Amino acid sequence: MSQTVRFGVSMDAELLAALDGLLARKGYANRSEAIRDLVRDAIVEDDWDADDEPTAAVLSLVYDHHVGELAKRLTRIQHDQAGEITATLHVHLDHRHCLEVLVLRGLPRVLKKLSDKLVSTRGVKHGKLLVTTAGSRLP
Ligand code: NI
Numbered sequence: 001m002s003q004t005v006r007f008g009v010s011m012d013a014e015l016l017a018a019l020d021g022l023l024a025r026k027g028y029a030n031r032s033e034a035i036r037d038l039v040r041d042a043i044v045e046d047d048w049d050a051d052d053e054p055t056a057a058v059l060s061l062v063y064d065h066h067v068g069e070l071a072k073r074l075t076r077i078q079h080d081q082a083g084e085i086t087a088t089l090h091v092h093l094d095h096r097h098c099l100e101v102l103v104l105r106g107l108p109r110v111l112k113k114l115s116d117k118l119v120s121t122r123g124v125k126h127g128k129l130l131v132t133t134a135g136s137r138l139p
Contacts, residue, residue, distance in 0.1 A: 002139060009035075044133045048108045053137070056086075057111050058130040059102040059118065066096050067123035074121060078102070081114050097125075105134065 011019075019031070028034040047055055065071045078085055084106040091099040102118075104111045112129070119127030 040138055043138060044131065047133060047137055048131050051108045054106050054134060055108055055111070056132050056134045057104045057115070058132065059104060059115050060126075060128050060130075061100045061102070061118055061124055062093070062126045063098055063100075063121075063124045064096045065098050070121065070123040071098070074100070074118060074124075077114075077117055077121070081110075084110060084114055 019034070023031065023034045026034070028037075044055075047053065061074070063070055063074070078088070084104050085102055086105050087103040089101040091101075093099050104114065106114075108131070111131075115127070115129040118124065119129070
């Protein structure tokens with residue numbers, strides 16, 4: 001780990017009060033840890049915008065497996081891009097509903113396209129892509 005550096009930050013009093021409120025609601029012990037997390041989030045977001053290095057994401061899908069050929073269609077799409085899918089977890093939520101969690105690795109634009117394809121498949125009730133990082137750019 002690199003050396004820790006202290007620096008001062010000037011901020012509008014109302015903005016600081018809003019930050020403190022946010023910290024309290026989220027349970028942060030101090031401003032430094034919260035600011036570190038905000039900076040890490042900004043770096044991850046910038047990585048996704050840059051789209052020049054493989055990264056990682058988690059996609060969740062909830063669907064009704066009784067709908068037509070839905071399970072087969074979702075499986076076919078996943079097999080077509082098996083290279084981007086590192087792991088899958090399937091949970092039978094109840095009699096009808098399945099939850100699938102996919103761990104994805106690859107270029108941001110490729111992962112977004114794969115996610116859009118799966119989430120927009122007719123019969124998928126909810127899908128959410130959580131973009132994260134492979135970690136190489138985060139100190
Ligand atoms: Ni199932």
